[in-house]
Amino acid sequence: MRDRIIPPGATIGILGAGQLGRMTALAAARLGYKALSYSPEADAIAGQVAPHMQGEYDDTAALARFAAQVDVITYEFENVPEATVVACEKHKPVRPGVRPIHFAQHRLREKAFFRQAGLGTAAYQAIHTLADVAGATALPGILKTCTDGYDGKGQARVANKEQLAESWEKLGRRECILEALVDFQAEVSAIVARGLDGRTRCFPIGLNDHRDGILRTTTVPSGLPAAVVTEAERLGVRLANSLELVGLVALEMFVTKDGRVLANEMAPRPHNSGHWTIDACTTSQFEQLVRAVCGLPLGAVDVLAPSRMENLIGDEANDWLRYLSDPTARLHLYGKAKARPGRKMGHVTFLTLG
Ligand SMILES: Nc1ncnc2c1ncn2[C@@H]1O[C@H](COP(=O)(O)OP(=O)(O)O)[C@@H](O)[C@H]1O
Ligand SMILES: [Mg+2]
Incomplete structure (x- = not known):
């Protein structure tokens, strides 16, 4: 070793x-x-x-x-x-190599991989042709391009076949996936590190709030029942092992109203929902990635303080002085020159101290 x-x-x-x-x-x-x-x-x-x-x-x-x-x-x-x-x-x-991105780059491959690895997903089907549109059953649903989507881009909510046909046209008749809409009670993510020796460590599960397809906040601890948290961790670790990855993988999941945990998508890299770890965890996700890819022992993942990470999107980053004046806030700015709408400019981690 x-x-x-x-x-x-x-x-x-x-x-x-x-x-x-x-x-x-x-x-x-x-x-x-x-x-x-x-x-x-x-x-x-x-x-x-x-x-x-x-x-x-x-x-x-x-x-x-x-x-x-x-x-x-x-x-x-x-x-x-x-x-x-x-x-x-x-x-x-x-590290983590070509295999994780092969699956993560393409939503249909990714969903099939989840199923094969034993992770449940929403019902889904491929939309490649007009015949696929006509035969669609995963409705109401979300139509997503198989490649290049992020932060809710390349997606459309569709209630019926007419809207599906319209949205597929708008997306340029590209190769798409139609996913049945999940009526979730919560969205969570597991970020799992896997070392060269195959050992894994999962960061505490974060509760994620998205708006318009963009992550707004991550809260840790999640406040979800222990059984849900354990299941989310289990799925994250299972994914990391199935990918045989060395590095980090983030798994975004839905918690359904009846308490099931479904895989949504993965990212074999540090993840926005893990930014809280910089200020509120014994090891940050970034340090954990460094440790994993360099063959070092993985770091401990204890929560140092309950925290809520808020993304600063577009003009929101202009409020930096306010965050700097708040003793519970830890400000991170990314050094981006232009604050375009929808662009992630930084984040703040609010800590509950004492
Ligand atoms: N099948 C679904 N059912 C319900 N909501 C969904 C579904 N798919 C995506 N969403 C919502 O849209 C957000 C973004 O979708 P996601 O597949 O994670 O794409 P992105 O790559 O843009 O993050 C999700 O976090 C969730 O809030
Ligand atoms: Mg996502």
Whole structure:
């Protein structure tokens, strides 16, 4: 085991250079690691805190130069092309590797993988053709493009076949999945780390509140019955083991009104619903990722204080002075220049102290 450890002083390569990469680089620095992020943007925000290399995801020569400068590679978003990961794997270990993104990039593959791994999901069906639209039964439902959706983008709620046909047109007749609408009592997520030795550790389950498809708040502890929390943890760990991943995976789930826990979607990387761990957990999700990909022991995941994480979206980040004046608030700004509507600019973690 020890010979597989990548020790402090080494460099962690990160594909993608947004806020998740930035916070991973900060956690790496705290443990004495260097970080180098890679992305096509010239002004990547991860580049404000650690070196950044500008390059396209299909530029294999640039990827080889990137890989030559690092000891291990991870990614901060699941839409890195599979070919990019494969190109990097020729030079250095990529953790969690290509398998998790193969499933996470495509909603139909992802749902089938969940079912195969023994995780329950909403009823769903493929919508590829007009005949699929005509034969749809998962209604009322949510139509989602199989690829490229995030923060509720590429989705439409549909009550009947007419609306389904209309929405499918609007989405450009792309390959879609229709999911039956889940009448949930709550949304939760499990963030699970899995080490090189196959050991797993699940962060305490967070209660998530979404608005317009975007995460607004995560509350820990979730306040849900112990049986629900245990089941959510079990599903998260089961997923991490099924993926055989080394790194982190977040599993978003629905808790139905009769207490069942269904898998919604996964992200094999740090997750917005885990940002509370920076201020309110013994180990942050970013440090845990560093530990996992470097072959270090996974950190403890005790809750230090009850907390509520609130995203700062668009102009909400202008209120930074108010948050700085609140003794219960811990402010995180991502260094993004322009506050476009719907853009995640930062977050605040409110701690219940004393
Ligand atoms: N089948 C469903 N039933 C009920 N609500 C859903 C369903 N699918 C998605 N949603 C709602 O939309 C949000 C975003 O959908 P999700 O599939 O997680 O896509 P994204 O990649 O945009 O996060 C979910 O968190 C949930 O609030
Ligand atoms: Mg989601």
